[in-house]
Amino acid sequence: MKKLNVSHKTKYSFEAGPLSGLQQIKKTPFSDSCQKVVNWSLSLTGAKEELTFTDSFNNNVNLIRIEPGIKDLVIECEGHVEVTDRSGILGYETSNIPLWVWTEQTNLSKPGPGIRKLAKSLPLKDDISDFHTLMELINSSLEFQKNTTDVETTAEEALKKGSGVCQDFTNIFIACCRLHGLPARYVSGFLLLENKQIQEAMHAWAEVFVDGLGWVGFDTANKISPDDRYIRVAIGRDYSDAAPIKGVTLGVQHECLSVSILISEQ
Amino acid sequence: MKVGTVFDEMWADGSSIRRPYKNIKTWLDGEERSSLKAKRRDANDLFRLTGITFNVYGSEEGEERLIPFDIVPRVLTSNEWTKICKGLEQRVRAINAFLYDIYHDQEIVKAGVLPLEMLKNNPAFLLQMMGVNPPGQIYTHISGVDIIRTAENEFYVLEDNVRTPSGVSYMLENRETMLQMFPELFTKNRVQPIQNYPQELLYSLKHTLPETAENKPTVCLLTPGLYNSAYFEHAFLADQMGIELVQGNDLKVVDGFLAMRTTQGHRKVDVVYKRLDDEFLDPLNFNEKSSLGVPGLFDVYRKGRVTIANAPGTGIADDKAMYSFMPEIVQFYSGEFPLLQNVPTWRCAIKDQLNYVLDNIHELVIKRVHGSGGYGMLIGPTATKKDIANFRRKLLSTPQDYIAQPTLSLSTVPILTSKGFAPRHVDLRPFVQMSPEKINIVPGGLTRVAMSKGSLVVNSSQGGGTKDTWVLEN
Numbered sequence: 001m002k003k004l005n006v007s008h009k010t011k012y013s014f015e016a017g018p019l020s021g022l023q024q025i026k027k028t029p030f031s032d033s034c035q036k037v038v039n040w041s042l043s044l045t046g047a048k049e050e051l052t053f054t055d056s057f058n059n060n061v062n063l064i065r066i067e068p069g070i071k072d073l074v075i076e077c078e079g080h081v082e083v084t085d086r087s088g089i090l091g092y093e094t095s096n097i098p099l100w101v102w103t104e105q106t107n108l109s110k111p112g113p114g115i116r117k118l119a120k121s122l123p124l125k126d127d128i129s130d131f132h133t134l135m136e137l138i139n140s141s142l143e144f145q146k147n148t149t150d151v152e153t154t155a156e157e158a159l160k161k162g163s164g165v166c167q168d169f170t171n172i173f174i175a176c177c178r179l180h181g182l183p184a185r186y187v188s189g190f191l192l193l194e195n196k197q198i199q200e201a202m203h204a205w206a207e208v209f210v211d212g213l214g215w216v217g218f219d220t221a222n223k224i225s226p227d228d229r230y231i232r233v234a235i236g237r238d239y240s241d242a243a244p245i246k247g248v249t250l251g252v253q254h255e256c257l258s259v260s261i262l263i264s265e266q
Numbered sequence: 267m268k269v270g271t272v273f274d275e276m277w278a279d280g281s282s283i284r285r286p287y288k289n290i291k292t293w294l295d296g297e298e299r300s301s302l303k304a305k306r307r308d309a310n311d312l313f314r315l316t317g318i319t320f321n322v323y324g325s326e327e328g329e330e331r332l333i334p335f336d337i338v339p340r341v342l343t344s345n346e347w348t349k350i351c352k353g354l355e356q357r358v359r360a361i362n363a364f365l366y367d368i369y370h371d372q373e374i375v376k377a378g379v380l381p382l383e384m385l386k387n388n389p390a391f392l393l394q395m396m397g398v399n400p401p402g403q404i405y406t407h408i409s410g411v412d413i414i415r416t417a418e419n420e421f422y423v424l425e426d427n428v429r430t431p432s433g434v435s436y437m438l439e440n441r442e443t444m445l446q447m448f449p450e451l452f453t454k455n456r457v458q459p460i461q462n463y464p465q466e467l468l469y470s471l472k473h474t475l476p477e478t479a480e481n482k483p484t485v486c487l488l489t490p491g492l493y494n495s496a497y498f499e500h501a502f503l504a505d506q507m508g509i510e511l512v513q514g515n516d517l518k519v520v521d522g523f524l525a526m527r528t529t530q531g532h533r534k535v536d537v538v539y540k541r542l543d544d545e546f547l548d549p550l551n552f553n554e555k556s557s558l559g560v561p562g563l564f565d566v567y568r569k570g571r572v573t574i575a576n577a578p579g580t581g582i583a584d585d586k587a588m589y590s591f592m593p594e595i596v597q598f599y600s601g602e603f604p605l606l607q608n609v610p611t612w613r614c615a616i617k618d619q620l621n622y623v624l625d626n627i628h629e630l631v632i633k634r635v636h637g638s639g640g641y642g643m644l645i646g647p648t649a650t651k652k653d654i655a656n657f658r659r660k661l662l663s664t665p666q667d668y669i670a671q672p673t674l675s676l677s678t679v680p681i682l683t684s685k686g687f688a689p690r691h692v693d694l695r696p697f698v699q700m701s702p703e704k705i706n707i708v709p710g711g712l713t714r715v716a717m718s719k720g721s722l723v724v725n726s727s728q729g730g731g732t733k734d735t736w737v738l739e740n
Binding site for chain 2: 022049050055056061063065097098101104246247
């Protein structure tokens with residue numbers, strides 16, 4: 001078991017402040033069979049919290065309103081989570097979402113010929129080693145490279161491009177699993193790196209529902225199943241369901257975003 | 267079901283007048299034809315003056331039309347009505363239970379009664395509603411169930427409308443007009459009153475409150491605005507209920523609650539009577555391009571701090587493909603046989619059924635699964651060769667978008683035409699209100715009538731008219 005400290009700061013700078021804005025923040029982890037949230041806080045500068053709720057995926061959501069005219073919006077999270085290494089096996093859980101929903105492709109996971117070909121080369125079912133082979137296969141066709149894709153890049157597009165970030169690796173993995181009729185989902189979360197590295201983005205990986213085991217995590221970008229360095233924060237059918245910040249802002253000019261995440265072990 | 271023979275509600279088989287219409291006949295016989303025609307003109311002038319018009323989609327830009335009003339009432343006996351009400355209550359309760367199930371455990375799918383395919387890729391299924399517990403467990407605060415009659419004792423449900431059923435303002439104005447033009451009729455006939463509909467609706471909305479509501483709850487009506495085809499009705503109902511008529515930009519999430527802008531600042535809103543499609547309700551949670559909705563409204567709803575009537579996601583229960591499962595749905599949740607029958611329906615998504623439809627297209631009515639208002643529909647017996655060829659192509663390329671039904675002989679009721687009285691086909695849309703306390707059904711509903719001879723299309727968007735509908739006291 002690891003005791004992890006998280007400090008996550010997102011700062012928007014506006015040249016001309018927004019007239020109004022409402023955002024859903026999904027940055028607060030929940031306790032589950034692998035992790036226990038000991039404490040967590042979210043603080044805001046330039047915005048106020050309207051309400052907190054859990055969405056249909058059971059994600060914790062803060063609805064915040066940006067104060068009109070502000071130049072800087074800062075969302076800061078701090079917390080402490082205990083994580084147990086269970087080889088990525090989350091197991092069975094109670095959920096509002098029936099399993100079949102996770103077998104449906106979404107706009108981001110929708111496969112084209114490239115993904116179909118990739119998925120076809122494997123027998124995916126209940127043998128865990130097949131999913132590891134899939135991760136290897138994706139890594140041999142995709143190079144980890146920042147700034148070649150964005151949050152709207154589909155799995156097929158990223159595969160065609162041959163490069164991407166953890167989101168893209170995850171989208172491709174999910175698309176392949178769903179092609180085999182398996183329930184698969186997107187996880188957004190934190191990952192402890194060595195040497196107290198400052199990270200510029202949250203991490204993403206996938207979970208597949210395997211008969212006999214329940215939900216099992218696969219971090220395609222790192223070719224491993226999550227262990228006690230991983231904190232799950234939000235889940236969804238794809239990035240858009242689990243996005244850390246989603247919102248409507250009116251009248252914004254030139255927004256500039258900086259993110260700094262520091263995960264450390266106690 | 268008899269196909270081909272027409273049941274006339276005044277004359278039955280043609281030989282003798284049916285009892286409920288006796289007084290109507292006496293009245294009509296006693297009036298000068300010319301004075302009746304003059305009164306009909308007056309009635310239509312009255313409608314124009316009150317501003318009861320209807321915007322027609324797909325016609326000349328923003329065309330406003332007057333819905334033709336006919337002065338001959340459509341009459342139902344108290345016995346007929348009691349029977350219909352029992353069926354409606356059973357059906358609406360089952361639909362509400364169905365919606366709760368679909369957005370929770372989906373037992374009906376697990377039991378193998380409803381195929382999963384009916385939910386997969388169905389745009390009317392709102393994943394955002396999963397696990398939501400709407401105040402009072404009510405999804406369908408208002409239902410408009412379209413009923414047709416084919417014989418003395420044969421009534422069928424043609425369609426369930428549980429998204430945003432409209433037309434009740436016409437029902438109210440039709441009665442108001444008849445009372446003004448022919449007051450003596452209502453002294454000679456004991457007609458059940460309907461004028462308290464808006465108060466009943468307000469009562470039922472005020473009895474389906476979120477837990478956060480205080481003593482004097484605030485209800486408002488959310489309209490997409492002036493350009494919506496039913497804007498008149500929105501303004502009319504808000505006025506009749508004495509509640510605010512608001513558009514998206516009048517509402518805002520304030521301190522975690524839904525609030526309405528007023529001259530004295532923001533006021534908390536407890537119930538939204540929503541006359542806006544789900545897709546446009548909240549750009550943060552649904553279609554992000556919508557400028558008609560209220561950002562964050564659904565989050566407040568999810569938190570249990572506001573009632574939305576009807577609940578978002580009810581559309582899953584009223585599309586035309588789901589309709590074909592309604593007998594099974596009613597039975598699954600009520601444990602009883604359906605009191606109101608469905609019209610037999612072929613689902614074109616199923617290959618055998620599609621083949622049947624293609625082979626018999628000349629005799630069938632083909633409807634779009636997700637359509638409404640009679641748009642994009644084919645009536646086989648009266649369609650041109652070109653229309654049929656066109657629909658064949660559509661059926662073959664996207665069969666899942668269509669269902670087919672036999673061309674039913676809707677019953678007829680006389681209307682006053684320029685050449686005298688003549689029978690025209692009618693249907694009936696009763697309005698059912700539901701609160702945790704009770705189900706309330708206004709006696710009668712809206713009778714829609716096809717104004718041209720032989721036509722079976724009663725939709726106002728397609729030139730249909732309306733009549734006052736009477737339910738007689740026992």
